[in-house]
Amino acid sequence: MQFHRFENSSALNSTFARWLIRIVKDAIAERGHAYLAVSGGRTPQALFAHLAGTDLPWQQVTITLADDRWLAPDAQDSNERLVKSVLLQDKASAAHFVSLVTTDERAEQGAAVINQRLSSLPKFDAVILGMGEDGHTASLFPCSQELSLGLSTTQDAVAVHPTTAPYQRISLSKQRLLNTQHLFLHLVGAGKLPVLNQAVAGDDVLQMPIRAFLHHPCVDIQVMFATE
Numbered sequence: 617m618q619f620h621r622f623e624n625s626s627a628l629n630s631t632f633a634r635w636l637i638r639i640v641k642d643a644i645a646e647r648g649h650a651y652l653a654v655s656g657g658r659t660p661q662a663l664f665a666h667l668a669g670t671d672l673p674w675q676q677v678t679i680t681l682a683d684d685r686w687l688a689p690d691a692q693d694s695n696e697r698l699v700k701s702v703l704l705q706d707k708a709s710a711a712h713f714v715s716l717v718t719t720d721e722r723a724e725q726g727a728a729v730i731n732q733r734l735s736s737l738p739k740f741d742a743v744i745l746g747m748g749e750d751g752h753t754a755s756l757f758p759c760s761q762e763l764s765l766g767l768s769t770t771q772d773a774v775a776v777h778p779t780t781a782p783y784q785r786i787s788l789s790k791q792r793l794l795n796t797q798h799l800f801l802h803l804v805g806a807g808k809l810p811v812l813n814q815a816v817a818g819d820d821v822l823q824m825p826i827r828a829f830l831h832h833p834c835v836d837i838q839v840m841f842a843t844e
């Protein structure tokens with residue numbers, strides 16, 4: 617794990633955007649296309665806005681989510697709505713988006729279609745994770761019955777029913793999230809640091825699923841942190 621601490625979120629986001637732009641450009645130079653998986657929630661919104669205004673060959677970029685809430689794509693709490701309304705705007709409106717939802721009523725009914733969509737994507741160039749105060753990441757929640765599956769399956773995505781957070785979810789599996797050139801954990805807020813420290817100090821991944829990424833022997837996760 618590499619820990620990068622910034623004075624504030626604006627310093628964090630400008631460095632983070634610069635690194636991501638480099639990653640996207642390198643990927644396009646190497647294989648003609650870049651693939652990113654981003655998280656929803658509050659933390660990435662300013663980074664998304666920053667990226668949206670950046671000149672890049674966005675038509676050669678495909679973006680998906682680390683997880684989504686099983687909601688209509690225009691629902692207020694949908695991560696897809698967030699990405700479309702903040703990231704896929706302005707210059708970035710030319711990017712391709714792979715949705716993690718279908719019109720099925722239940723997440724498990726749509727999971728096969730989502731898995732098919734994801735299986736057509738190669739290794740990601742960058743995955744940006746967030747972390748909740750219970751140590752969840754993506755929608756791999758300590759409280760959910762599907763956690764062990766999400767941590768062990770070779771499938772790309774799993775349907776999840778958290779008991780401590782709203783909505784059915786669809787989450788990329790640990791294996792799919794780790795299938796990336798670069799892995800980031802984006803943390804803004806003083807309250808995230810004690811959670812990170814607690815996660816780093818222990819090894820029970822069922823208690824804090826983020827540990828599966830922090831302690832991975834082969835993937836060097838970059839933690840991007842600012843207190844405000």
Ligand SMILES: O=C(O)C(O)[C@@H](O)[C@H](O)[C@H](O)COP(=O)(O)O
Pocket residue numbers: 655656657658659660682683684685695745746747748752753754755
């Ligand atoms: O859909 C979501 O909510 C997520 O992708 C989730 O894993 C998020 O990244 C963390 O809960 C942190 O959320 P905040 O950025 O809002 O603190």
